[in-house]
Amino acid sequence: MQNYTEIFKALSDETRLRIIYLLATTKKELCCCELTDSLEEPPYNISKQLKILKNAGLVESRKEGKWVYFSLQKHKDPFTKGVLGAINSLPPADRQKRDKQNLMKVLSLRKGDKCLHGVQNKYFVKTGKSLK
């Protein structure tokens, strides 16, 4: 049962839930810098939250050159599938809409479905704060 409480704990943080929401609704693999631009959170924070999600078995990663792509864990037990299904069906709040808009903007910069740029809003990298 610890497994399950760990999954719930991983989902009990707003940043982590926003990440999962993007992964679940777009059904794409996203790299750290794309998530950084989408959530307007500094890279180290995104990276830390992704690690927690990975340890909980919700997310898996794939390294490709300098980039690491994250996606929902493929092999899910019925429990995890049920929980992720519930998240996937959530109506998007303002925050989610903006996250998704940001993501669409960044995804349009991909070349051949690959992220070949880095963080767009470089300001995050240094300060962790949004520009406007």
Next chain:
Amino acid sequence: MQNYTEIFKALSDETRLRIIYLLATTKKELCCCELTDSLEEPPYNISKQLKILKNAGLVESRKEGKWVYFSLQKHKDPFTKGVLGAINSLPPADRQKRDKQNLMKVLSLRKGDKCLHGVQNKYFVKTGKSLK
């Protein structure tokens, strides 16, 4: 989205998940002392966890004399319904089997579907520790 992280946070504790599991699988309303005996946890702990579950909107309570009966919240949004469904379908681990055995024992003491006794293992009340 805070609502949802709050729900996940409420479920990210083993004691609370055990309570929800009993409520979800028995589909009965259970009083605090019955949960105390089932989980073999001291009453104040059960009471505190129930309060958190209640604040998260997962549980509702009904007072009847000295007793307070708790049950799953009746009016559930699709999200909550999905999450509780996932919990309900969990295969019982050893802990859950014992919890349920304990509960069955205590439920058999009811008169007319009412709990008219208190905590059976009174030792919990004073020390919070299991007898054997």
Next chain:
DNA sequence: ATAATAGTTGCATAATTGCGCAATTGTGCA
């Protein structure tokens, strides 16, 4: 009224978590 009991709450302390910064790792490229 007094005692007993179901349940709750306040408080002090311990443990955990979150966040930002700086430093580090790993990879590709000049």
Next chain:
DNA sequence: TGCACAATTGCGCAATTATGCAACTATTAT
């Protein structure tokens, strides 16, 4: 080799949460 950059990690501090005990409320029985 040295540099740029995506991503990660260790550390310190603040904030939050968990835990156990004791005191408290509410209700019933004597």
